[in-house]
Amino acid sequence: MTIVTPRPVSQSGLRRSGGSARMTEIIILCILAGLCLLIVYPFFWLFFSSFKTAKDIVTLPVQLLPREWTLDSFRRVFASPDLLRPYINSLTLSFSTVALVLATSSLGGYVFARLQFPGRDLIFILILATTMVPFITLLIPLYLVMQRLGLLNSYLAILIPAAVSSFGIFLCRQFISVIPRDLYEAAKMDGCGDFAIYIRIILPLIKPVLAALAIFSFLASFNAYLWPLVVLNDKDLFTLPIALTKLLSTYGVTNYDLIMPASLLACVPPLVVFLLFQRHFVQGIALSGIKG
Amino acid sequence: MAMIETQAGAVDATRTPTRSDKATRRRVASRLGLVVALALVVYYAIIFVLPFGVSIWLSLQNWDFIVDPKYVGLRNYQRMFSDSYFWQALRVTVTFSAVEIAAALLLGLVLAFLLSRLRGARQRTFMALFYLPVITPSIVAVLLWRWLYIRDGGAFNNLLTALGIPPQPFLLSSEQALYCIVVMVVWTFVGGVIVLFLAGINDIPEHLLEASMLDGAGLFRQFWHIILPLLRPIIVYQVVVSVIGTFQLFEQFMFLAGPGFSTRTLALYTYQLGFQSMDLGYGAAVSFFIFLALLVATTVQLRRQRATFEY
Numbered sequence: 001m002t003i004v005t006p007r008p009v010s011q012s013g014l015r016r017s018g019g020s021a022r023m024t025e026i027i028i029l030c031i032l033a034g035l036c037l038l039i040v041y042p043f044f045w046l047f048f049s050s051f052k053t054a055k056d057i058v059t060l061p062v063q064l065l066p067r068e069w070t071l072d073s074f075r076r077v078f079a080s081p082d083l084l085r086p087y088i089n090s091l092t093l094s095f096s097t098v099a100l101v102l103a104t105s106s107l108g109g110y111v112f113a114r115l116q117f118p119g120r121d122l123i124f125i126l127i128l129a130t131t132m133v134p135f136i137t138l139l140i141p142l143y144l145v146m147q148r149l150g151l152l153n154s155y156l157a158i159l160i161p162a163a164v165s166s167f168g169i170f171l172c173r174q175f176i177s178v179i180p181r182d183l184y185e186a187a188k189m190d191g192c193g194d195f196a197i198y199i200r201i202i203l204p205l206i207k208p209v210l211a212a213l214a215i216f217s218f219l220a221s222f223n224a225y226l227w228p229l230v231v232l233n234d235k236d237l238f239t240l241p242i243a244l245t246k247l248l249s250t251y252g253v254t255n256y257d258l259i260m261p262a263s264l265l266a267c268v269p270p271l272v273v274f275l276l277f278q279r280h281f282v283q284g285i286a287l288s289g290i291k292g
Numbered sequence: 293m294a295m296i297e298t299q300a301g302a303v304d305a306t307r308t309p310t311r312s313d314k315a316t317r318r319r320v321a322s323r324l325g326l327v328v329a330l331a332l333v334v335y336y337a338i339i340f341v342l343p344f345g346v347s348i349w350l351s352l353q354n355w356d357f358i359v360d361p362k363y364v365g366l367r368n369y370q371r372m373f374s375d376s377y378f379w380q381a382l383r384v385t386v387t388f389s390a391v392e393i394a395a396a397l398l399l400g401l402v403l404a405f406l407l408s409r410l411r412g413a414r415q416r417t418f419m420a421l422f423y424l425p426v427i428t429p430s431i432v433a434v435l436l437w438r439w440l441y442i443r444d445g446g447a448f449n450n451l452l453t454a455l456g457i458p459p460q461p462f463l464l465s466s467e468q469a470l471y472c473i474v475v476m477v478v479w480t481f482v483g484g485v486i487v488l489f490l491a492g493i494n495d496i497p498e499h500l501l502e503a504s505m506l507d508g509a510g511l512f513r514q515f516w517h518i519i520l521p522l523l524r525p526i527i528v529y530q531v532v533v534s535v536i537g538t539f540q541l542f543e544q545f546m547f548l549a550g551p552g553f554s555t556r557t558l559a560l561y562t563y564q565l566g567f568q569s570m571d572l573g574y575g576a577a578v579s580f581f582i583f584l585a586l587l588v589a590t591t592v593q594l595r596r597q598r599a600t601f602e603y
Contacts, residue, residue: 024511028406029414035403036421039479042436043424045447060445107328115325123329130340132590136540136559137583140566140576141346145338161339164332194324223429225543230567241431245547248435256439263432270427 050074050264054257073261083262085236086243090222091269093158093239097221098214100163105213106206108164109172110198114184124173131166135227143230157231162221168213175209176202211277218273240266347583350576357570368577378578380553381561388470388557389538393531396478400485400530401523405515407486408493419490423483430480434547437476438463441548469550477544481537485530492526493519528597535589539582558582 044064049057050073052066057073077083111117112124142161143152151157179202187197203210225241232238238246244262247255351368355361372378403422407415425433440447441462449459463469496519504514545560556564558578565575 025409028409032403032406032410032418035399036418039425039482040421042433042440042479045440046432046436060442061450062442062445062447064447108332111322111325111328115322117321117325117329120325120329123333127332127336130336132587133340133344133583134536134540134586136542136562137347137579138340138343139562139579140572141343141350142339143566144346144350145343164335164339194322198324219427223431225431226563241429241543244431244435245543248547259435259439263429263435266429266432270429274427 046260046264046267049256049260052260057257057260073257074265076258077262077265080258082235082246083240083243083258086238086240087265089237090240093155094218094221094269096159097162098218100159101165101168101217102210102213104164105168105172106203106210107198108169109174109176109206110202112169113173113176114202115194124169127166127169139226139230146231152231153233153237155237158224158228161227162217162224165213165217168217171209171213172206175206179205211279215274215277219270222270347576347580350573351580353573353576355572357572361573364573368574369581371574372577372581377553377556377561381556381558381578384470384553384555385539385557385559388474389535391471392474392477392538393534395474396482396485396534397527397530399478399482400489401520401527403482404486404489404493405519407490409511419483419486422486425480426483428480431543433476433480434543437472437479438548441472463548463550466551466554469548469555472550473544473548473555476548477538477541481534488526488530489523492523496522525597528593532590532593535593536586539586 045062048064048066051069051071053068053070053072054076056063056067108127112120146152146157151160183201184197187201192200223241224239225245228239229242232242244259244266247259247262350361352363352365353361354364354367407418410418443449443459443461443464446462448462453459461468462472500518501514504518509517539557540559541557542559542563545555545557549555559582562575562579562582565571565578569575
């Protein structure tokens with residue numbers, strides 16, 4: 001990893017003097033704006049639909065703007081235990097997962113980057129190799145393992161497989177291995193043990209990677225549908241994605257009047273998490289994408 | 293002289309410690325390292341190795357979850373090759389992946405390049421908007437698009453009729469349904485692709501592009517002859533990751549399903565076999581096939597990359 005990065009292409013602006021540069025820039029902006037509109041288009045519908053009356057949402061043909069603005073649909077969402085409980089459940093699970101992943105990834109990365117012990121490199125490669133097996137292949141067997149362990153229908157069945165991320169360990173290890181050895185040596189000279197070095201020196205230095213990992217693992221956890229679906233039976237334990245799909249047909253009618261506002265509310269936690277950590281985010285992506 | 297055996301060899305213990313002794317001490321195993329490594333090994337053994345082994349074992353059984361499993365050898369795999377549902381699911385999966393990856397790659401590259409021509413706040417604003425679908429919960433996106441694709445009076449068809457185009461059946465047509473899902477998935481992931489490629493473009497030293505500009509190269513030339521070749525490793529990486537990802541997409545195919553089995557992927561087929569038809573042995577076999585297919589695809593991709601790319 002280069003410590004001194006050359007000035008990025010996009011920062012230099014690369015302008016040619018004269019009108020042709022201006023023209024090019026306008027064309028670029030037009031294309032981008034057009035595509036941007038297409039990308040954002042579905043969100044307009046999500047947003048405006050949430051402020052419509054129940055009847056207005058399900059009336060066909062659909063209209064973009066509400067005939068009558070109301071906060072009623074949000075009230076109905078909060079009043080519905082089938083939506084509120086799962087929302088909280090998802091948040092609890094996701095935050096727990098993030099904490100676990102950050103802890104295991106940073107510690108794991110540190111151990112493989114800096115500490116010596118027999119079999120270190122072999123174990124690291126094996127951990128990386130686990131990413132080669134897709135989750136779908138482990139779906140049925142892992143379900144059986146959880147059943148044997150008596151963990152079905154509990155949050156442990158979701159948290160335990162999610163607690164360690166090979167990708168996270170890999171990222172942290174890459175990031176930690178470029179921390180200058182001198183810092184490490186100096187701390188050792190002062191009598192710091194390995195764990196103390198981890199807490200006092202390593203952790204503060206890898207904040208960008210931890211931020212990126214926080215976003216990734218939060219999204220993965222909040223988003224998860226298949227595994228929680230398979231593992232959870234108890235209505236009180238349902239996560240938000242499961243609850244949203246259960247709304248699809250009660251009594252044969254699709255409850256879009258509830259789905260729309262609930263979906264909009266479901267977008268809030270990931271958005272907030274992303275905004276909080278995004279400063280470190282692009283750095284994290286660049287590290288994970290380019291290196292190797 | 294009292295000799296002590298250390299990891300590095302015999303050392304005279306009566307000497308005062310010198311610099312090289314400190315070097316030797318460092319080679320003694322770290323206790324923290326051992327503890328953590330051991331914990332990880334146990335963890336992965338239970339969460340990964342065990343299920344993987346069970347997966348193989350299960351694929352050789354016939355089991356409906358009620359009666360005891362019965363060993364049937366490779367019969368599940370033989371059944372796979374004569375199962376028309378399997379071949380259809382394979383076709384659907386491969387078609388979907390190929391089209392989606394091509395579209396996302398192309399769009400992502402072009403948009404990343406265009407974005408790289410902008411500066412600071414403008415670039416970041418566009419970037420944030422393109423990235424919105426990535427951080428939207430996937431169920432939200434799926435349900436939203438399901439609603440948009442409603443044929444009679446749905447948002448997309450309204451837009452089409454307003455533009456003078458006849459309304460489309462979308463998810464109600466076995467020809468269109470899969471491509472409707474492609475559009476939705478491209479929409480979801482193009483932001484991530486753009487971020488990756490933009491980072492790659494930023495790594496390109498600016499003097500290369502400046503030199504080309506002095507030689508009179510226009511935007512398109514710059515893109516084709518400089519940026520594209522230098523982005524090759526990232527493109528390959530993105531393709532590999534995308535193949536692995538698209539083969540495992542699930543909720544999109546469950547809730548944006550087209551008529552019949554026109555949108556049933558291998559992943560969906562596995563789930564239905566294991567948790568609906570209660571045909572666990574066969575389901576395990578299909579899911580193991582997915583693993584093998586991905587392994588082959590990934591290896592082939594990486595081999596080709598190493599063979600052709602030179603810096």
